Amino acid sequence: MAQQDISQHRFTDGKPNLRRFHQAKWDEPIIFELSCEGQRGVLVPEVEGEIRKEVGDALATLPESMRRNQPPRLPELAQPQVVRHYMRLSQENLGADLNVEIGQGTCTMKYSPKINDQLAAHPKLAELHPLQDEETVQGILEIMYRFEQMLKEISGMDRFSLQPAAGSAAIYANVSMMRAYHESRGQAAQRDEIITTIFSHPSNAACAQTAGFKVITLYPDEDGYPDLEALKAAISERTAGLMITNPEDTGIFNPRIEEFVRVVHEAGGLCAYDQANANGVLGITRAREAGFDLCHFNLHKTFSSPHGCGGPGAGASGVTEELARFLPLPTVECDGERYYLDYDRPDSVGKLRPFYGYAPVILRAYAWVMSLGAEGLREAAEIAVLNNNYLLKKMREIPGVSAPYAKGKRRIEQVRYSWEELAQETGVCSEEIGVRAADFGVHYWTSHHPFVVPEPVTLEPTESFSRDDLDEYVAIMAHVAEEARTDPELVKSAPHNSTIHTIDHAPLDDPSQWAMTWRAYLKKVGRR
Amino acid sequence: MKAAEKKLGLIVNPVAGLGGRVGLKGSDGIEIQRQALALGAVSRSQERAICALERIEPAVEIVAYPGEMGADAARAGGFEPTIIGSIEPGETTPEDTRNAAVEMLRLGVDLLLFAGGDGTARDVYNAVGEKLLALGIPAGVKIHSAVYAASPVSAGDLAAFFLAGRVSRLREAEVMDIDEDALRQGIVSAKLYGYLKVPFQRRFLQGLKTPSRPGERAAMAAIAADVVSKLEDGWLYVIGPGTTTRAITSRLGLDKTLIGVDVVAEGKLVAADVNESRLLELLDGRKAKIIVTPIGGQGYVFGRGNQQISPSVIEQVGKENVIVVSTTGKIHSLGGRPLLVDTGDQEVDEMLSGYVRVITGYDEQIVYQVA
Numbered sequence: 001m002a003q004q005d006i007s008q009h010r011f012t013d014g015k016p017n018l019r020r021f022h023q024a025k026w027d028e029p030i031i032f033e034l035s036c037e038g039q040r041g042v043l044v045p046e047v048e049g050e051i052r053k054e055v056g057d058a059l060a061t062l063p064e065s066m067r068r069n070q071p072p073r074l075p076e077l078a079q080p081q082v083v084r085h086y087m088r089l090s091q092e093n094l095g096a097d098l099n100v101e102i103g104q105g106t107c108t109m110k111y112s113p114k115i116n117d118q119l120a121a122h123p124k125l126a127e128l129h130p131l132q133d134e135e136t137v138q139g140i141l142e143i144m145y146r147f148e149q150m151l152k153e154i155s156g157m158d159r160f161s162l163q164p165a166a167g168s169a170a171i172y173a174n175v176s177m178m179r180a181y182h183e184s185r186g187q188a189a190q191r192d193e194i195i196t197t198i199f200s201h202p203s204n205a206a207c208a209q210t211a212g213f214k215v216i217t218l219y220p221d222e223d224g225y226p227d228l229e230a231l232k233a234a235i236s237e238r239t240a241g242l243m244i245t246n247p248e249d250t251g252i253f254n255p256r257i258e259e260f261v262r263v264v265h266e267a268g269g270l271c272a273y274d275q276a277n278a279n280g281v282l283g284i285t286r287a288r289e290a291g292f293d294l295c296h297f298n299l300h301k302t303f304s305s306p307h308g309c310g311g312p313g314a315g316a317s318g319v320t321e322e323l324a325r326f327l328p329l330p331t332v333e334c335d336g337e338r339y340y341l342d343y344d345r346p347d348s349v350g351k352l353r354p355f356y357g358y359a360p361v362i363l364r365a366y367a368w369v370m371s372l373g374a375e376g377l378r379e380a381a382e383i384a385v386l387n388n389n390y391l392l393k394k395m396r397e398i399p400g401v402s403a404p405y406a407k408g409k410r411r412i413e414q415v416r417y418s419w420e421e422l423a424q425e426t427g428v429c430s431e432e433i434g435v436r437a438a439d440f441g442v443h444y445w446t447s448h449h450p451f452v453v454p455e456p457v458t459l460e461p462t463e464s465f466s467r468d469d470l471d472e473y474v475a476i477m478a479h480v481a482e483e484a485r486t487d488p489e490l491v492k493s494a495p496h497n498s499t500i501h502t503i504d505h506a507p508l509d510d511p512s513q514w515a516m517t518w519r520a521y522l523k524k525v526g527r528r
Numbered sequence: 529m530k531a532a533e534k535k536l537g538l539i540v541n542p543v544a545g546l547g548g549r550v551g552l553k554g555s556d557g558i559e560i561q562r563q564a565l566a567l568g569a570v571s572r573s574q575e576r577a578i579c580a581l582e583r584i585e586p587a588v589e590i591v592a593y594p595g596e597m598g599a600d601a602a603r604a605g606g607f608e609p610t611i612i613g614s615i616e617p618g619e620t621t622p623e624d625t626r627n628a629a630v631e632m633l634r635l636g637v638d639l640l641l642f643a644g645g646d647g648t649a650r651d652v653y654n655a656v657g658e659k660l661l662a663l664g665i666p667a668g669v670k671i672h673s674a675v676y677a678a679s680p681v682s683a684g685d686l687a688a689f690f691l692a693g694r695v696s697r698l699r700e701a702e703v704m705d706i707d708e709d710a711l712r713q714g715i716v717s718a719k720l721y722g723y724l725k726v727p728f729q730r731r732f733l734q735g736l737k738t739p740s741r742p743g744e745r746a747a748m749a750a751i752a753a754d755v756v757s758k759l760e761d762g763w764l765y766v767i768g769p770g771t772t773t774r775a776i777t778s779r780l781g782l783d784k785t786l787i788g789v790d791v792v793a794e795g796k797l798v799a800a801d802v803n804e805s806r807l808l809e810l811l812d813g814r815k816a817k818i819i820v821t822p823i824g825g826q827g828y829v830f831g832r833g834n835q836q837i838s839p840s841v842i843e844q845v846g847k848e849n850v851i852v853v854s855t856t857g858k859i860h861s862l863g864g865r866p867l868l869v870d871t872g873d874q875e876v877d878e879m880l881s882g883y884v885r886v887i888t889g890y891d892e893q894i895v896y897q898v899a
Contacts, residue, residue, distance in 0.1 A: 198894070205892070209891060209892070213891070214891040214892070214893065215891060215892050215893070216885070216893050216894070216895060217888075217892070217893070217894040217895070218894070218895050219864075219894060219895065219896055219897070220864075222864070227897075229883065230883055230895045230896075230897070231895075233882065233883035233895050234883075234885070234895045427679070427681050427682070427685075450856050450857060450860045451860065452860055452864075454863065504694070510697075510743055511743075511746065
């Protein structure tokens with residue numbers, strides 16, 4: 001037998017072969033359907049007689065009004081069943097650690113170093129309880145305090161709160177602080193409008209609305225830049241503030257950002273910089289120098305903590321000294337010797353959630369910054385931008401792909417591409433290309449609805465991915481585009497190797513068909 | 529029900545699109561059609577219909593008018609159609625289209641697929657209104673009507689999806705047409721004639737541009753909630769045509785003239801389907817606001833389908849009292865092009881140009897350019 005080149009299965013004519021992916025498919029019921037009355041995962045031992053004698057009936061101290069009439073209808077299962085159930089579900093997944101995760105632009109899906117997970121899982125942290133006395137949690141308070149100092153340096157702001165549970169919670173904190181500021185000046189009733197842009201992080205519009213503001217959205221000018229004239233048309237004595245992302249979700253840096261801030265300030269409004277993904281500007285630009293009054297970071301994006309499905313996220317809200325009195329409760333302070341939580345802040349917007357911050361997420365982000373140092377952060381940003389512009393060049397070489405707006409300009413950390421040309425030629429749309437990409441084991445995201453860029457796909461390669469990774473992703477895109485021309489049905493009928501084939505989108509548009517919980521589902525189908 | 533048990537009506541307007549390539553801006557009227565043929569025009573509606581039919585499962589039963597009005601295309605597309613009615617080959621008329629549509633309604637077809645342009649859509653609308661589900665295969669010179677799919681292939685795919693029971697949502701789509709006589713003299717004047725019920729799936733109508741999360745209807749309800757919460761006593765509200773503005777009157781519990789202009793005050797209907805002179809009469813000495821919505825796909829806020837709201841009416845009410853409402857879907861279907869005004873009065877058009885606040889939801893507005 002001739003000697004086999006072991007690299008052969010990976011390459012053809014020197015080019016890497018596309019990876020084929022076949023997802024596991026389990027006909028796995030919902031855990032509630034697996035429930036069998038009386039089964040238990042853990043049998044809690046009876047309290048020993050001596051303890052019972054000492055403590056009495058612990059439940060007796062619960063007020064009558066707080067007791068349930070019936071036990072909760074939770075699924076009842078033995079441990080092995082639970083383990084099997086979740087193992088199966090975990091296989092029906094295309095998780096961040098499983099694929100070249102650059103196809104979920106705006107989410108900054110960088111690699112989360114495993115050592116940081118180990119730190120977060122360490123009993124010293126994992127066994128902390130948020131109700132512990134301050135004296136016994138000096139370590140995590142010190143980390144929070146120190147991390148705040150780092151964020152101040154990174155952004156130029158004067159104070160931070162690490163209490164927000166996620167990016168949107170931080171944005172909500174910021175818009176709440178804007179209102180508190182206007183209230184303190186007796187202008188809250190008058191200033192009820194928040195201005196944002198269509199390519200800004202959509203959480204800005206959503207949080208401003210949740211906080212009771214009217215939302216005015218600006219559309220881009222012909223070149224895709226936020227339209228300064230539109231801002232001037234929107235601004236008035238009713239403007240509470242501007243909430244804007246930069247670079248926007250198109251990856252285009254707003255060259256008129258200082259002008260935006262000036263116009264809003266002159267009208268008496270505040271400016272909040274959404275830095276949910278600050279990955280392209282770390283160590284390069286700062287919110288403070290651009291004149292912003294507030295900013296926020298997502299620790300699970302730029303700062304490498306895993307995203308929602310991998311554990312909780314966390315947000316960080318930053319403000320200038322003038323607004324610091326409005327920060328959420330509590331702040332973490334240091335009197336020179338010991339760290340403590342300061343709840344005595346009468347002008348604060350209050351608590352966003354119980355306790356003082358998601359300790360494991362903050363610890364991971366702290367560890368990530370410490371492992372890189374100031375120069376490392378800047379280098380991470382530079383590599384992210386380099387990766388993105390390399391990808392941009394490669395993507396543009398695929399016939400049918402374009403990168404609308406800002407012609408001739410480099411992009412920052414991501415690009416919103418358009419397959420419009422390919423769609424017109426072949427009838428295959430972006431969503432279908434994305435679904436077909438799953439057959440090659442990579443994730444792909446179009447963009448937020450509604451699609452302003454036609455047939456969009458948003459790619460953000462971060463600093464985590466190698467040139468080979470990027471080449472692999474581009475090769476998949478080129479391959480699928482070619483399929484769209486030669487065998488459009490193959491693409492339109494994808495995915496071919498996934499757990500679930502395609503889902504009907506119509507119910508997603510129809511709140512009357514939604515069920516967010518098992519109980520709501522049973523109600524809707526009339527079973528209970 | 530399986531696709532095999534479904535009945536699809538097919539009408540091909542054999543003269544649709546004749547005028548386009550020879551520069552006649554339309555094909556309505558037998559004289560124009562003869563003129564077009566003399567100029568060497570070729571109808572594209574057959575091949576476009578075939579293109580759509582090729583997307584449909586052969587097991588579907590097709591009901592068609594004879595020859596060039598459907599049967600030919602159906603056979604070329606691989607079907608053995610059930611043929612009804614009779615025509616004069618080479619001399620088909622709008623009357624034939626209307627008769628065919630009425631007959632198909634009577635036969636209970638599940639969907640009427642028709643190839644043509646705005647004139648054809650009008651004929652179908654005049655014949656069956658909203659009683660029959662319909663969908664257009666774009667083949668005409670003028671395609672202003674939203675009842676047409678983005679392309680023949682999309683029309684076929686959407687019809688196939690619908691027949692397979694995979695499309696459950698319907699929407700009312702505009703039937704628009706331009707006065708062709710006026711157009712040939714260089715005057716563009718489009719009119720909203722009514723609405724046809726079409727199957728709706730995001731991806732087939734205008735690509736993925738016409739979105740709807742959480743749904744066009746929910747978006748309209750949110751817009752209506754916003755506008756209604758801000759109505760004030762003592763003001764007259766001039767409400768233009770459209771399904772978005774209808775959501776506002778519905779919230780008030782009032783009927784709306786879908787393709788006309790109504791006037792509302794203190795939550796009550798003051799006058800329905802008014803013309804310009806009646807409007808001016810009503811406005812005399814009253815504070816008033818105009819509520820309008822752009823025409824989908826075109827972006828006209830004034831001058832198309834709502835000419836009753838004339839330059840004099842707009843001047844009297846004042847720019848600051850014009851309320852523009854639109855779902856974000858409709859705005860995005862403009863693909864970044866500005867909103868348009870064409871009132872017929874240059875000064876009024878200029879007054880209206882610049883940036884306008886468009887109400888897109890409850891406490892949601894966008895600032896958008898008007899050219």
